[in-house]
Each structure stands twice: as structure tokens, then as C-alpha cells.
Amino acid sequence: MHDPTSERLASYADVLAGELPDTWTSSHLPADVKDDLADLSERIWDLDLVAAHLAEYPLAEAAVLSRPDGAQLVVLNRHDSRESFLIAALAPPALPDEAYRAVPEPNGVALGDDPFLGAEQVAGDLLVRYDRALAQVRHNALAGIRPSEPDRLVLTWQLDGSIATAPADDRASAVLTAHGFMQDPPSGLHRLSGDDTQAQARALRAIGPRLDALGIDTALQNPAGRNAPTAAPAPVAPVPAGSRTQATRSR
Structure with missing residues (x-):
């Protein structure tokens, strides 16, 4: 069945993406x-604004605008006004919760039904605040993570129990990806979730020999102010026992 409201959202987002500075693409989620x-x-x-709206009207469809550096915006219908939309920033999916501490949310804005005027509003307001917040959380995510070298990969425990590293080249990156590390291209970080600690330990044991065969040593470190987990899996260097703590991000 033809849905004019859905078509209107998709069309609006397409025009908006084309009018924003830099290069943006639009995809519709029905x-x-x-x-x-x-x-x-x-x-x-x-x-x-957007959080309050979603508390009353759960997300039923959306259009996502994406920039090559990983920045994303979401456009949604404003159900309390037929002729307007809401637009909000999307948080990067691969950064730890602690990276968001003390970073103000780049709260969304309401847009009228003219996407050309909407693009001017977004470029002069939301995008400025979003780019500032993105830069800050990416900087925070890198804090305490020592850059790796071609012959040495440094793995850093995070407060949420995950392990993060910044491989120096594609050889190490390929090994990490093959063993469950998820890459965040904008930051260059690779992250291994701590949700399943046994799977995490198996992955760490597996990457050691593969990296060693490439002439790459591995080392495990703790960022400042953090205790180590209760067990450090081989073959990386041993660390003292401790306990994990959980950080929570609010958006």
C-alpha cells in the first residue's frame, strides 16, 4: 500500500543530504x-527534544544520513506536527561508554518542511555541535591507548570489560578482525567485546601465535586509574589481579 508519509520522509531526507556540506548519503528504514x-x-x-518525542512516539521509521568519516544523522517524522521533522545525531557504535563522560549531547532540532532551509539550519547549528562532540569522544576513546608499532601490538583493557587496540598496519588488523575485533574506521580502533569473557579469552589466545608468526609481539596494559580483570589470558604479558567496573553512557 502506498504510504505518502513514508515517501515524504524519504524524499525530504534525500534532498537534505544533498544540501548539507561535505558528502552525505541517505537511506530509508521503513x-x-x-x-x-x-x-x-x-x-x-x-x-x-528528540528524546522527549520518542518517549511518546516510539521510532516507527527513519532516514539515516551518513558521511564517509562515520558521522550519521537520523531524520524522523514529528508526529505532533504534520509539516515538520526532527533530526538528531547518532552516537558512534564502536566507542566505549567512558568516552562519552563530560561530553554534552549534541541534541537534535526540529525542521520545517523545506529541506533547503533545513540544511542551512543543520549546517549552522546541529552539525557544529555534533562535530565538536564527535571529536571529543574519539579523543577520549584514544586516551590511555598507546599506539601500536609494526612489531608490537598493545592491547588495552577498558572500563566496560572490552579490549581496545590501534594496530599499526593491515597485517595486524586482519588478524584482529578474523578473531572478533570490531573496527571503528574513523578512530582506527579495534575493539573486542567483554560480554562473553570466555570467548574473549579464546580470541586473545588465538591471536598471539598468529601475530608472532608475523613478527609482531603483543602486550596487555591497563589505562591509568583502572584495575585489571580477574584473569589475564595468555599469551599476552601478565597483569595483576583486580576487578572490572562498568561505565554507563547516557544519551
């Missing part, structure tokens, strides 16, 4: 991709 919409809702980086 109502039937419920899991994707649920994941998207969790990433909306807003504690003001």
Missing part, C-alpha cells in the same frame, strides 16, 4: 525493519 529501528533508537544522541 516500519518493517523493527530490529534496525530498535538499534537506531539506542544510538540517538539526544536528551532533549
